[in-house]
Each structure stands twice: as structure tokens, then as C-alpha cells.
Amino acid sequence: MSYLNKAALRSKTGFWPNNRGTIIGVTLLAVVILIVPFTATPAMMNIAVFSLIFALPAIGLSLLMGLAGQVSLGQAAFFAIGAYTHAILLQKFEMPGLVAAVGGVVAAMLAALLVGLPMLRLRGHYLALATLGLGFIVMIAVREWEFTGRTTGIYGYGRPEVFGVPIDNNGLFFWFVAPFVLLGLVLALNLTRSRAGRALSAVNDSELAAESLGVNTYALRVKVFTLSAGFAGLGGVFYAYQVQIVSPQVAEFHVSVELLLMVVIGGLGSVWGAIAGAFIVELLSEGLRDLIPAIIPGATGEVQLIGYGLVLILVIILLPGGLYQVVKTAWAAITSRIAARRADATGPAGAAALPGGAADGGTGEAPTRAFGGLPGEGRSGSDANDVAATSDDDAEGSAPVPTVSTPVAAGTPILEVRGLTKRYGGVVAVDDVTLTVPAGQIMGLIGPNGAGKTTCFNMITGAIAPTSGTVSFLGSEIQGRKPHVGAEAGLTRTFQNLQVFSSTDVLGNVYMGRYRKGRAGILRGMLGLQGREQYRHEEIARDILETMQLGDVSGLAAGDLPFGRQRMMEVCRALASEPALLLLDEPMAGLSGREREMLATLLRRLRDAGLTIVLVEHDVAQVMALADSVAVLDDGVLIAHGDPESVRNDPAVIVAYLGTDAEEAEAELKELEEHA
Numbered sequence: 111m112s113y114l115n116k117a118a119l120r121s122k123t124g125f126w127p128n129n130r131g132t133i134i135g136v137t138l139l140a141v142v143i144l145i146v147p148f149t150a151t152p153a154m155m156n157i158a159v160f161s162l163i164f165a166l167p168a169i170g171l172s173l174l175m176g177l178a179g180q181v182s183l184g185q186a187a188f189f190a191i192g193a194y195t196h197a198i199l200l201q202k203f204e205m206p207g208l209v210a211a212v213g214g215v216v217a218a219m220l221a222a223l224l225v226g227l228p229m230l231r232l233r234g235h236y237l238a239l240a241t242l243g244l245g246f247i248v249m250i251a252v253r254e255w256e257f258t259g260r261t262t263g264i265y266g267y268g269r270p271e272v273f274g275v276p277i278d279n280n281g282l283f284f285w286f287v288a289p290f291v292l293l294g295l296v297l298a299l300n301l302t303r304s305r306a307g308r309a310l311s312a313v314n315d316s317e318l319a320a321e322s323l324g325v326n327t328y329a330l331r332v333k334v335f336t337l338s339a340g341f342a343g344l345g346g347v348f349y350a351y352q353v354q355i356v357s358p359q360v361a362e363f364h365v366s367v368e369l370l371l372m373v374v375i376g377g378l379g380s381v382w383g384a385i386a387g388a389f390i391v392e393l394l395s396e397g398l399r400d401l402i403p404a405i406i407p408g409a410t411g412e413v414q415l416i417g418y419g420l421v422l423i424l425v426i427i428l429l430p431g432g433l434y435q436v437v438k439t440a441w442a443a444i445t446s447r448i449a450a451r452r453a454d455a456t457g458p459a460g461a462a463a464l465p466g467g468a469a470d471g472g473t474g475e476a477p478t479r480a481f482g483g484l485p486g487e488g489r490s491g492s493d494a495n496d497v498a499a500t501s502d503d504d505a506e507g508s509a510p511v512p513t514v515s516t517p518v519a520a521g522t523p524i525l526e527v528r529g530l531t532k533r534y535g536g537v538v539a540v541d542d543v544t545l546t547v548p549a550g551q552i553m554g555l556i557g558p559n560g561a562g563k564t565t566c567f568n569m570i571t572g573a574i575a576p577t578s579g580t581v582s583f584l585g586s587e588i589q590g591r592k593p594h595v596g597a598e599a600g601l602t603r604t605f606q607n608l609q610v611f612s613s614t615d616v617l618g619n620v621y622m623g624r625y626r627k628g629r630a631g632i633l634r635g636m637l638g639l640q641g642r643e644q645y646r647h648e649e650i651a652r653d654i655l656e657t658m659q660l661g662d663v664s665g666l667a668a669g670d671l672p673f674g675r676q677r678m679m680e681v682c683r684a685l686a687s688e689p690a691l692l693l694l695d696e697p698m699a700g701l702s703g704r705e706r707e708m709l710a711t712l713l714r715r716l717r718d719a720g721l722t723i724v725l726v727e728h729d730v731a732q733v734m735a736l737a738d739s740v741a742v743l744d745d746g747v748l749i750a751h752g753d754p755e756s757v758r759n760d761p762a763v764i765v766a767y768l769g770t771d772a773e774e775a776e777a778e779l780k781e782l783e784e785h786a
């Protein structure tokens with residue numbers, strides 16, 4: 111379940127929500143928070159206070175799991191670190207409440223940073239296990255350490271005061287915590303719609319594709335892990351105040367399970383789900399506390415944990431999207447019904463307006479800024495490479511091409527590969543390949559199946575490390591570095607096996623191509639301080655889609671596109687990064703004849719605009735027609751490299767590439783020449 115599940119790209123700047131659904135939601139929540147202390151019974155008030163306290167670590171966990179796709183079973187560790195630090199600073203060091211609270215949050219974040227740096231190199235189940243282990247370590251440490259009061263814990267530090275007023279009842283405490291939860295909610299919502307938030311979501315969909323667009327996935331993961339711990343630490347601070355004694359119970363495994371349950375019940379697709387989940391689990395927890403001893407006399411806390419486990423399993427089986435999915439589906443049904451009624455009332459003209467409204471899922475406004483002018487207008491960066499339109503109706507041949515980067519003069523080596531080798535056990539996938547790619551040219555890289563073409567691409571882009579050899583891009587050696595290093599410098603690629611960001615729409619995919627051109631990080635994203643940056647990149651992404659004749663599908667979920675159009679979308683996404691070197695891995699596969707022609711025309715025009723392209727393609731005729739030079743791999747070995755004419759007539763290529771039967775080879779060669 112992905113966080114922005116098929117969410118349309120909706121840019122946002124400014125701190126406060128600008129989307130109708132969010133404004134209504136936050137206002138309603140604020141009103142509910144205001145009236146709860148006047149209406150709730152003391153028992154309910156107690157549950158409400160703990161729900162708000164646990165909503166904070168749940169929001170953090172929701173960002174970590176839902177947005178970044180990292181499962182954590184140790185969120186209680188950071189909750190406990192926040193609580194203990196706060197209590198210790200108050201009780202042992204007699205610090206002011208505000209300083210102690212900040213100390214609690216900072217301690218949780220520092221701990222997360224320290225453990226996150228090595229831990230976040232792990233993936234999937236390994237990371238989940240590592241966080242589980244961390245939870246146990248913290249629990250045992252606080253239980254055994256004299257300084258943390260062993261099993262007794264820390265107590266005797268008093269209640270908080272605001273402007274001299276003691277917060278000494280549940281109603282006041284509820285109002286004391288609520289603004290922080292609302293603030294946390296708005297910050298988290300802002301993050302999900304920011305450059306960094308969309309990058310996290312993209313990493314969740316395809317780490318390789320995100321890296322290839324310049325996203326430093328590891329750094330981003332560490333940051334969101336640290337941020338998530340900050341939310342947990344703040345929750346711990348409030349918990350310490352509320353319970354007035356911080357004991358090892360706060361770090362127990364069941365707290366992590368409760369937090370996990372909150373996020374899953376609420377729905378991994380939404381920060382709202384974390385808050386709803388916190389209230390549901392607190393109610394459930396109270397219910398189970400009464401219910402379990404009634405069913406099983408003498409049952410202990412472990413049985414309650416089993417109860418949680420059962421609920422978790424049931425939710426995952428019956429309601430994998432959690433409450434959020436239910437609400438979203440219901441809301442979409444309501445809005446589409448209203449839209450259908452309006453369409454009936456207004457006739458065909460009204461009906462024509464429907465798809466745009468529905469694309470948003472009814473949860474807010476669709477992108478307000480359609481790219482209305484001529485393709486190319488309002489574009490950032492150098493427009494010097496844009497090719498001016500020369501004809502009105504020949505869109506493929508005359509529309510401006512996306513901006514490319516030309517860091518070196520045409521003909522200068524932009525990529526140099528020396529002795530590149532990759533061994534898999536006994537298999538030598540690529541064997542001592544040495545190649546130079548001059549700037550401003552198209553180089554074809556061809557060879558029979560299994561020749562080592564994709565392996566070469568993977569080593570050049572950093573997807574895999576070479577066994578030996580060097581890759582120099584724009585004069586810097588990048589072999590063995592992560593793909594984002596080359597991407598940041600202007601090297602990007604497409605994939606033989608498509609790597610689509612399925613959690614967002616087509617526009618959202620191409621927008622991610624702009625990542626390396628943006629600057630705003632997590633903090634600016636949360637505070638909504640992205641300025642016009644995000645809108646500008648959205649405009650450019652729209653522009654590219656229009657140029658590539660995909661403007662009509664920009665609001666569709668990327669995964670719903672036909673295969674050929676997904677491939678074209680990947681090309682758009684790569685071009686959006688304004689690359690200096692573009693590696694295309696079988697871009698024609700799955701395209702219709704017309705799409706192939708369109709792509710071939712585009713590649714020629716991009717080359718004319720200064721872009722360097724390396725093209726792996728099985729359609730040899732297309733490669734021969736397009737490329738300025740052709741390199742041929744066979745069994746991992748570079749057997750020929752030169753202009754298409756000489757390669758076409760190279761006896762080694764004819765034999766190795768077309769087969770050993772000379773007559774058959776000649777016939778096939780003739781056929782190729784006719785097509786070329």
C-alpha cells in the first residue's frame with residue numbers, strides 16, 4: 111500500500127493548507143478538539159488525552175512507513191527516549207519545562223540519527239528486525255541502568271504550567287497537547303506534497319528509478335527516520351507529563367505494536383489515518399482490557415498483545431487500506447455521484463468537464479495551473495537549446511524539444527569507459543570494455559540477447575558496481591558510486607524493465623524528473639517554503655508531456671497507461687531532468703510504429719540540440735539509421751565500434767550478431783539495409 115496511492119500531482123506552497131478537503135478536515139478536527147473536554151466523561155477524557163499523545167508518534171510512523179516504505183517495529187524506543195530525557199532533565203537537572211521538552215525531542219532525533227546511519231543501509235525485513243532489536247535494547251537499558259531509575263523509573267517532576275497556570279486536569283492537558291498534534295498534522299501533510307515527500311514516495315515505488323533521477327535515497331531515508339523519531343520524542347514528552355512517572359513500561363514491545371496498529375488501522379495512505387488510528391486503538395485497548403479478563407480469567411498483558419495481533423491480521427486481510435481507504439472510496443463515490451447529477455442537469459457540455467474533476471479523487475482541487483501557452487513558454491533554465499517551431503501541424507517534427515544540458519563542446523568526450531568488467535561467479539557478463547562517447551552524438555550499443563548491454567548500462571549509471579574498470583563522466587570517476595551521483599551531474603537513463611512510480615499520476619512521474627533541478631528539502635517542504643519552485647517544475651513537466659503528446663493522459667495513474675505510453679512517459683521523465691547524457695535501454699520495445707517514428711524524430715532533434723545519447727536497442731535498423739556511431743557487444747566483449755556503415759560491413763559483427771551461416775547472414779543484412 112503506497113502512501114500517495116495513485117495521487118494526482120498537486121503542487122503546494124505556503125504553510126497553511128490550500129486544498130478544500132484539508133482545510134475542512136483540519137477545521138473540523140480543531141472544532142472537535144475544542145468541544146471534547148466539555149462533553150466527554152472522565153473515562154473518555156482519559157482515553158482522548160492518550161489518543162492525542164500517541165497520535166504524535168503515530169504520525170511519525172505513518173511518514174516512515176506510508177511515505178518512505180520503511181517498516182519500524184521500534185518506534186517505542188524513541189517515544190521512551192523522549193519521555194525519559196524529558197523526565198530526567200526536569201527531575202534531576204531541574205531544567206525549565208520548555209528546555210526539557212526540546213531536550214526530549216532532540217535526544218530522540220539524535221538517537222535515531224545515530225542508529226539510523228548504519229541501520230538504514232538495511233532493507234525490508236532486515237530493517238524491521240533491526241528496529242525490533244533496538245526497541246529491546248532501549249527497554250533493557252532503561253530497566254537496568256541506575257540513572258534511569260531501573261524498574262521504578264523517574265518520577266516527582268511536577269506538572270506543566272502555561273503562563274503560570276498549572277495544567278492539572280485532563281481537559282486542560284487535552285487542549286495543551288492538541289495544538290501540537292494539529293501542527294504536526296499540517297507539517298506532515300505539507301511534507302507529503304513537497305519535493306522531498308514526493309521523492310520519498312518515489313523511492314518507495316522504485317528506488318532505482320528515483321536514484322537515477324538524482325534522489326539520494328539513503329540520505330532521505332535517514333532524514334525521515336530522524337524526523338519520525340522527533341514526532342515520537344514529542345509524544346514521549348507529553349506522555350511523561352501526563353503519567354507523572356516514566357518507567358520501562360513505556361519502552362515495551364507492545365507500545366511499538368500499538369503504534370503499528372494505529373498506522374495500519376488508520377491506513378498507511380494518510381497522515382489523517384494515524385490520528386484516527388490513535389483514537390481507535392486507545393478505545394480498543396480499553397475495550398480489550400475489560401474484555402479479555404472476562405473471557406479468559408487471570409489473563410495478563412501478553413494476552414492483550416495477542417488481541418492486538420489478531421486485530422492487525424484482520425485489518426490487513428479485510429481492510430488493507432485501513433480506514434483511510436474506506437473514507438476515500440466513499441468520498442469518491444459521493445463526488446462522482448454529485449458530478450454525474452450535475453452532468454445530467456447541464457447536458458453534454460457539463461459532462462465534458464467531468465474527467466478533470468474526478469481525477470482528483472474528489473479530495474481537493476486538481477492542479478490549478480494548466481500549461482496554457484506555447485510549449486516552451488515559461489520554462490526555466492537555458493532556452494538556448496530549444497528548437498523553434500517551423501510548422502503548425504507537424505507536431506512531431508517541429509514542436510520545441512525539452513531543454514538539454516550541454517556542459518562540454520560537441521565532440522569532446524563526455525563519457526569514458528575503461529576496462530569495464532563484470533563477473534557473476536563464472537559468468538563474465540561484460541569483459542574489459544573500453545569506449546569513449548563524444549558529446550552531442552547518438553551512440554548505438556547493440557548485440558544479441560545476453561551480450562551484456564544492460565549490464566554495461568547498470569555499471570555506467572551506478573546501479574551495480576563493476577568488478578574492475580573505470581567510468582568517467584564529465585571528467586569525474588563515478589564507478590561504484592550510487593546512481594544519484596551521476597544523475598546529479600547530468601547522467602540519466604530509462605529502463606529495459608519499466609520502473610514506473612505507480613503511486614502517482616503521469617504528471618507526478620515526469621515531475622520527479624525535475625528532482626535534480628530543485629533544492630527544497632524536508633524542512634522547507636514541511637514549512638511550505640518551497641516558493642514558486644514546485645509550480646515551476648510542474649509547468650515544465652506539463653510542457654514536456656504536451657511536447658511528447660502525452661498531455662491528455664497527464665492526470666492518469668501511471669500504472670494504468672498502456673505499456674508503450676509508459677515507456678514514452680519514462681523517456682519524458684528522463685528528459686525532464688535536463689540531462690547531458692541520456693542512456694536509453696530499449697526505448698522502442700512495445701511502441702507502435704508511429705510512436706517509434708515519433709521517438710526517432712525526437713532523438714534526432716535532441717541530438718541536434720546538443721544532447722548525448724547512448725541507445726541500447728534490438729531494432730537494429732533504427733539504430734543504424736539514428737546513430738552517429740555504433741558499438742557491438744557479443745558475449746560481453748566489444749567486437750566492433752565505429753560509424754554505422756563500417757559496423758554494418760564488419761565481418762565479425764555479421765558472424766557474431768547475425769549468425770554463423772554466411773548466406774543467412776547476408777540475407778538478413780540485406781533486409782536490414784532495406785529498412786534502414
Ligand SMILES: Nc1ncnc2c1ncn2[C@@H]1O[C@H](COP(=O)(O)OP(=O)(O)OP(=O)(O)O)[C@@H](O)[C@H]1O
Nearest residue numbers: 534537538539557558559560561562563564565566
Ligand atoms: N545478476 C546476475 N547474475 C548472474 N548473471 C547475470 C546477472 N545479470 C546479468 N547476468 C548475465 O550477464 C549476461 C549479460 O546480461 P545482460 O542483461 O547485460 O545482457 P543484454 O545484452 O542486456 O541482454 P538483452 O538484450 O536480452 O537484454 C547474461 O548472460 C546474463 O545472464
